[in-house]
Amino acid sequence: MPEAAGAVPLDWLDLVVATALVLVAGLVSLALQVRVEGKLALAAVRTVVQLLLVGYVLHWVFRIDRPLVLFGIIAIMIGAAARAAVARSGRTFPGAHAGAFGTLVITACATTFVVTGLVIGVDPWYRPQYVIPLLGMVLGNGLTGISLCLDQMLESLSDRRARVEMELALGATRWEAVREPLADAVRRGMIPILNSMAVVGIVSLPGMMTGQILQGADPIEAVKYQIVVMFMIAAATSAGCMLVALWVYRRLFNDRHQLLSDRVRKR
């Protein structure tokens, strides 16, 4: 990080003042009988508890200098992301978790370590202070893309299986029959990251960049980091969508070029 003036440290009183902001929102909800005050209170408490927990965890993680422990944490993060990716999709099939997990291991780790090792040049390349936040961003975006892609792919191969079987019935190979649904699914998974790349800096400032600027970093330096992160997320998401779509393809067609749509289950 370039010479940062450093953020103004917050004391607990500052947090109390911030809490007042949420309280005002709750009071407005009460006055207008919108009835979100309960949910808002719960969400506020969760925010505090979860962030404090993660703060303490990170405090501990950043001191880790044994790669094995770090890789254990990475595996837990990826496992959680894979679960979330599959759970968010409206349909599932046997092997969905394994596919999502494998996909995220390959794509998220590859992009994160390329960035820490080659782009930023962190020494050592697995330094937790860099690896964990970068991996977190890649996983957060990657799992959204993967779950959208998975959902679309499984819908094409179950609810809209007649379309695929029409092509098979005319002599298409399984690949010829799946090519278009697969491309649609990958495109679907890419929509969120493509949208955010299109408006970044115009409609919104990304959280990481905002954070760096609040820390007193030179905006140009913050922007460089943000570009690296956006590209990293885009690469991981597109590769992740393609891999997971290919995985579905492998699992839902057999060597006899039959579509096994009864393996797909709605939740």
Add this chain to the structure above:
Amino acid sequence: MALFEVRDLAVSAGGVPLLAGVGLALEPGEAVGVVGPSGSGKTTLLRALALLSDPVRGEVTLRGRGPADWGYPEWRRRVSLVAQRPELLDDTVRQNLARPFGYRTSLGAFPEERAKRALAELGLDDRLDQAAPTLSEGQQQRVSLVRALLVEPDVLLLDEPTSALDARAVRAVEALVTRDVSERGAAALVVTHDAEQAERWCDRVVDLARFAAGEGGRA
């Protein structure tokens, strides 16, 4: 040797046995009707013959060779199923008809003249450039039949091919299919709920009640 042979075939749907011991032989130029009450396994049988799903047991051969010998995509081009509900791409009629000619299994270029003649014969003159989704269901059903005819299958598996058609169009479809299979030495297996149509159109009729599995059946 028969063109297409089915020996001791059994099919089930969702684990429920529907048909067992199905035996059938199609000769070149023949149109054979398949009748049976709804739920008797007519569609399941056609799907199994096209190998879109596996039969429980049994053997199917085309010109003495099994699906594995032909290769499954090639088998399905040669034993082509036309589903009851037409499934067309969101594109022009031409693109729909040309679709199979982009596959590895297909031979040669899209035969546009033949396509035009077949469409005209079914009352769909000058429809090549129309967007398929704007056609009526009956028109879509005919386009989907023409699409299958153009890949020149040895066996046409037709699942209620005239269910959405008026009387004139029904006769046109029957005439086109009959002529196509007799000219090419192919065969057609026509599933219909209409026994009268089966008698009129087909050289012979198979009643699936004979092959019902489970209670009352022979299995």
